[in-house]
Each structure stands twice: as structure tokens, then as C-alpha cells.
Amino acid sequence: MSTRKVKIFDTTLRDGEQSPGCSMNFNEKLEMARQLERLGVDVIEAGFPVSSPDDFRAVEAIAKIVKNSTVAGLARCVEGDIQRAWDAVRHAAHPRIHVFLATSDIHMKYKLKMTPDEVVARVADMVRFARSLCPDVEFSAEDASRSDRDFLVKVFDTAIAAGASTINIPDTVGYSTPNEMYDLVAYVKAHLQNPAVDISVHNHNDLGMGVANTLESIRAGATQVECTVNGIGERAGNAAMDEIVMALRTRGDFYGCTTGINTRQIYRTSKLLSTIIGVGVAPNKPIVGANAFAHESGIHQHGVLAERTTYEIMSPDDVGIYQNKMVLGKHSGKHAFADRIAELGYRMSDEDIAEAFERFKEMADRKKEITDRDIEALVGNAAISDVKETYGLKSFVVNSGTVISATAVVRLVRDDGEEKEHVARGEGPIDAAFNAIDRIVKMDTKLENWTMQAVTEGEDALGEAICKISCNGHTVTGRGLSPDILESSIRAYVNAINKAIAMEEKAMI
Numbered sequence: 001m002s003t004r005k006v007k008i009f010d011t012t013l014r015d016g017e018q019s020p021g022c023s024m025n026f027n028e029k030l031e032m033a034r035q036l037e038r039l040g041v042d043v044i045e046a047g048f049p050v051s052s053p054d055d056f057r058a059v060e061a062i063a064k065i066v067k068n069s070t071v072a073g074l075a076r077c078v079e080g081d082i083q084r085a086w087d088a089v090r091h092a093a094h095p096r097i098h099v100f101l102a103t104s105d106i107h108m109k110y111k112l113k114m115t116p117d118e119v120v121a122r123v124a125d126m127v128r129f130a131r132s133l134c135p136d137v138e139f140s141a142e143d144a145s146r147s148d149r150d151f152l153v154k155v156f157d158t159a160i161a162a163g164a165s166t167i168n169i170p171d172t173v174g175y176s177t178p179n180e181m182y183d184l185v186a187y188v189k190a191h192l193q194n195p196a197v198d199i200s201v202h203n204h205n206d207l208g209m210g211v212a213n214t215l216e217s218i219r220a221g222a223t224q225v226e227c228t229v230n231g232i233g234e235r236a237g238n239a240a241m242d243e244i245v246m247a248l249r250t251r252g253d254f255y256g257c258t259t260g261i262n263t264r265q266i267y268r269t270s271k272l273l274s275t276i277i278g279v280g281v282a283p284n285k286p287i288v289g290a291n292a293f294a295h296e297s298g299i300h301q302h303g304v305l306a307e308r309t310t311y312e313i314m315s316p317d318d319v320g321i322y323q324n325k326m327v328l329g330k331h332s333g334k335h336a337f338a339d340r341i342a343e344l345g346y347r348m349s350d351e352d353i354a355e356a357f358e359r360f361k362e363m364a365d366r367k368k369e370i371t372d373r374d375i376e377a378l379v380g381n382a383a384i385s386d387v388k389e390t391y392g393l394k395s396f397v398v399n400s401g402t403v404i405s406a407t408a409v410v411r412l413v414r415d416d417g418e419e420k421e422h423v424a425r426g427e428g429p430i431d432a433a434f435n436a437i438d439r440i441v442k443m444d445t446k447l448e449n450w451t452m453q454a455v456t457e458g459e460d461a462l463g464e465a466i467c468k469i470s471c472n473g474h475t476v477t478g479r480g481l482s483p484d485i486l487e488s489s490i491r492a493y494v495n496a497i498n499k500a501i502a503m504e505e506k507a508m509i
């Protein structure tokens with residue numbers, strides 16, 4: 001299959017900036033423009049110069065620093081706008097003036113208050129004026145997808161005759177379906193008097209079809225597509241650049257098209273934009289979302305470990321993500337768990353791994369995501385629990401507050417299967433729980449020290465309790481781990497008691 005190149009027209013700095021809460025200052029726009037050039041976009045629409053002095057300055061500065069990409073400035077079909085756009089982009093190595101005028105009945109009647117003939121005449125005059133200033137002029141028929149097709153073609157013919165070398169078909173309000181967009185592009189292409197121009201599309205995402213509409217437009221013959229980083233843009237946004245580019249690349253067999261994008265810069269570009277505007281992407285966003293290359297379920301993890309392509313249609317490397325992510329959680333299996341333990345540098349027997357895996361599953365039921373620090377703590381805990389478990393924690397209930405004295409009910413199970421429960425009061429919930437345990441084990445112990453620290457990150461971090469107790473002249477330290485600080489304290493105390501019992505037994509031998 002022969003491949004043709006589709007031009008990427010990035011409008012993050014113009015339409016993207018039109019999304020509420022996504023404005024960028026002068027320096028941020030420059031930084032973003034540099035990154036867009038690194039990414040390899042064909043056209044950077046740097047702004048709408050007439051809209052404010054700041055926007056003018058930013059477009060002008062971008063025009064001066066960008067060398068490889070074309071730099072475009074947007075203008076209404078108004079002489080003052082066009083002059084201002086030219087003044088801003090004129091220093092660019094490849095300048096473009098982008099003029100637009102709406103062609104749908106609804107826009108012409110209610111917004112522009114112009115007749116169709118007046119629109120045609122204005123397009124002829126303004127495109128000609130733009131062309132007298134700049135060798136590269138793009139004309140957009142705003143709301144093209146809701147315009148009468150023959151009228152639309154007439155306006156495009158007029159723009160081309162006046163000097164436009166790119167005609168753009170925007171689905172301004174994101175109303176089209178992919179089939180309709182295919183038909184529209186094919187229709188325009190087939191009916192233009194002079195089709196030797198770039199046919200562009202500009203799809204909004206109001207119904208979530210911006211990318212699909214863009215891809216169908218390409219199949220129908222569009223040679224330029226307008227899009228934004230992370231899909232930001234007016235209202236629900238524009239078609240997302242990364243999704244279009246990666247769809248064309250991954251399904252080259254189907255689309256037969258390439259782009260000039262250095263895909264390894266995609267992730268970095270997305271991150272830069274998120275940092276600048278302070279708006280991140282959804283975790284499940286294709287390509288650049290946190291979960292786009294993450295696998296949590298055991299069957300998928302096993303498959304990916306055996307052969308990445310079982311569940312990955314793209315390599316994370318291709319979009320500049322260092323590697324895929326195995327998220328350890330309640331759906332993970334032993335293959336991924338063992339893999340992570342090895343990655344963290346632990347050398348453990350299969351038996352120890354199996355035992356640690358059981359604890360991991362218990363933890364995963366209570367904690368949303370298991371981090372590497374959780375695993376380290378868990379594996380460390382497995383080593384500690386080497387001591388014979390004379391007593392194990394079965395259950396506990398603790399009541400405490402400002403108007404009642406703390407009461408705890410603790411149930412322990414002995415290694416011979418016998419269960420014992422006791423209730424006790426205390427100075428606080430932990431003291432009450434320890435007192436209840438003392439009543440069960442009936443040992444002469446003294447709590448020397450108790451500490452608690454978070455050993456992992458996040459709201460559901462694991463708390464590690466350390467209890468130092470003395471018993472018959474021995475001092476032992478117990479450790480307990482849980483996202484619940486009461487539970488980790490109780491486990492630490494029981495662990496210390498088990499150690500004390502083990503020492504007593506040893507002393508008796």
C-alpha cells in the first residue's frame with residue numbers, strides 16, 4: 001500500500017487556549033511552541049493576534065523563534081484582523097495567515113447578519129487582501145459541516161481563486177458523524193474547480209467523535225488535519241493530536257498515511273502542556289493517560305510479561321513513555337508479583353514468594369494500589385514473621401472518643417486452633433487493645449516503647465507500628481503493618497509477644 005503524508009496543524013496555542021481555564025502567558029506560549037516544533041508539527045497556529053496585545057506579542061515572538069514549522073495567525077474576514085495577523089507572523093521562516101468566515105445559514109443569519117452573496121464577496125476580498133501580504137493563506141468556512149454543500153463549495157472556489165492554498169472544513173460544533181465527515185470531504189474534493197490545494201479538517205469533540213471524524217476525513221482525502229495537544233479546545237475540545245497521529249501510525253495498514261511527527265516527543269509534549277495550564281488528562285485517556293500502558297489484572301500482566309504484544313498495540317517507547325507499568329492491585333496474579341519482587345532486587349524462594357503473595361492479596365483487598373514501598377514493607381514483614389506464630393490476630397473492635405473511655409475487644413487464635421476473646425479498657429484505643437491482649441496471653445509483659453510511622457505514600461499509606469516490650473528480663477521488638485494504625489499496633493504487639501514466647505521456649509531447651 002502506498003503511503004501519503006498528512007500535515008499536522010496544531011492549534012493548541014489558539015483554539016486550545018480558548019478552553020476555559022487553559023490560558024497561557026507569554027513565556028509559556030513560547031515554551032510550548034518550541035516543544036511543538038521539536039514534536040515536528042507542520043503548522044503551529046500561534047494565536048489570534050487582533051484579540052489582545054499580549055496575544056500579538058506571543059505570536060510575533062513565536063514567529064521569530066520557530067524555524068521549521070509554519071507559523072499561522074488567525075484573522076476574521078476583517079482587514080484590521082488580517083493586517084494584525086500579518087504584522088505578527090511576517091518574521092516567520094514560513095508565515096501563514098488563516099482567515100475564516102462562517103458559511104452555515106444559522107451563522108450567516110443570526111451572527112454575521114450577512115446574506116450568502118455578501119459572504120462570498122467578503123471571502124473574495126479578504127482572502128485576496130491576505131494573499132497580497134502573505135504567500136501562504138488558509139481559508140476556513142466556519143460551521144462548514146452545517147452549511148449547504150453547494151454553497152460551501154462555491155465559497156471554497158472563491159477563496160482558492162483569491163489565493164488560498166489551503167481550504168479548511170471545520171465541524172465547528174462537533175455535530176458531524178464519521179460517515180458524514182467522510183462524505184463531506186469527499187464531496188468538496190470532488191466538486192472543487194481547482195482541487196490542487198490542501199484540504200484540511202478541524203473537528204470539535206462535542207459528541208466525542210473529534211478523532212473519529214478526523215480519521216474518516218483523512219480516508220476521504222484530507223491532506224491536513226487540525227488538532228490540539230491533549231485535545232484541549234473550545235467547549236469539549238478539539239480532536240487530540242496524539243490520538244490521530246498514533247492511530248495513523250499503528251493502523252498504517254488501514255489508513256496508508258504517515259505524519260512528520262516525532263512520536264517519541266508526544267508524552268513529553270502532553271506533560272508540558274498539563275504542567276503549564278495546570279490541567280491534567282484523564283487516567284484512561286488514550287496514548288498519554290496514566291493508565292494507557294498500565295496493566296493491573298493478572299491475566300493481562302502474565303500475557304504482557306510473556307509477550308508485550310498480547311495486550312499492547314503500541315510500544316510505550318514509541319510515544320516517549322519509558323516503559324509500561326504493571327500496577328499491582330487486587331486483580332494481579334503471582335507472575336507479576338514475582339516479577340516485581342525480582343525487579344526490586346529480592347531473591348526469594350518460591351515458597352517465600354507464595355507466602356508473601358498471600359499477604360499481598362490480603363493487603364490488595366484493602367489498599368487501592370500497591371506501591372514498591374508496600375512490597376518492600378511486605379517482603380520485610382514476611383521475614384519478620386519467620387518467628388513461630390503462637391498467637392495470631394483473629395479480630396478486634398475498638399470504641400473510643402472524647403466522651404467515653406476507650407474499650408477494646410480482641411480475639412486471638414492460638415497455633416493449636418483455640419480462640420480466646422477479652423474485653424479491656426485503657427487510656428486510649430491502643431492501650432485498651434494491648435490490655436485485652438494481656439488478659440488473653442496472661443504473660444507478665446511491660447510495654448517499653450511504641451512508635452508508628454507511614455512507610456508508604458498516599459492517603460492509604462501503610463502504617464508501621466513498632467512495639468518494644470520486656471518480659472521476664474528479655475526485651476523484644478515486634479512489628480506490625482497495615483493501612484489501619486490500630487491494626488498495625490495490635491499486630492506489632494502480638495508479634496512481640498510471639499517473639500517473647502519463642503525466647504522463653506528457647507531458654508527452656
Ligand SMILES: CC(=O)SCCNC(=O)CCNC(=O)[C@H](O)C(C)(C)COP(=O)(O)OP(=O)(O)OC[C@H]1O[C@@H](n2cnc3c(N)ncnc32)[C@H](O)[C@@H]1OP(=O)(O)O
Nearest residue numbers: 018048050051052076077078100101102111112142172234
Ligand atoms: C470558531 C472559533 O473558534 S472562532 C475564534 C474565536 N476566538 C475568539 O473569539 C478569540 C478572542 N476574541 C476576541 O478577542 C474578540 O472577540 C475580537 C477581538 C475578535 C472581536 O471583539 P469585538 O470587536 O469586541 O466583537 P465581539 O467579539 O463582541 O463580536 C464579534 C464580531 O465579529 C463578527 N465576526 C465574527 N466572525 C467573523 C468573521 N469570521 N469575519 C468577520 N466578522 C466576524 C461578529 O459578527 C461580530 O460583529 P459585530 O461586532 O459587528 O456585531
Ligand SMILES: CC(C)C(=O)C(=O)O
Nearest residue numbers: 100140142143170172
Ligand atoms: C476558526 C475555526 C477554524 C474554528 O476554530 C472552528 O470553526 O472551530
Ligand SMILES: [Mg+2]
Nearest residue numbers: 015172202234
Ligand atoms: Mg475551532
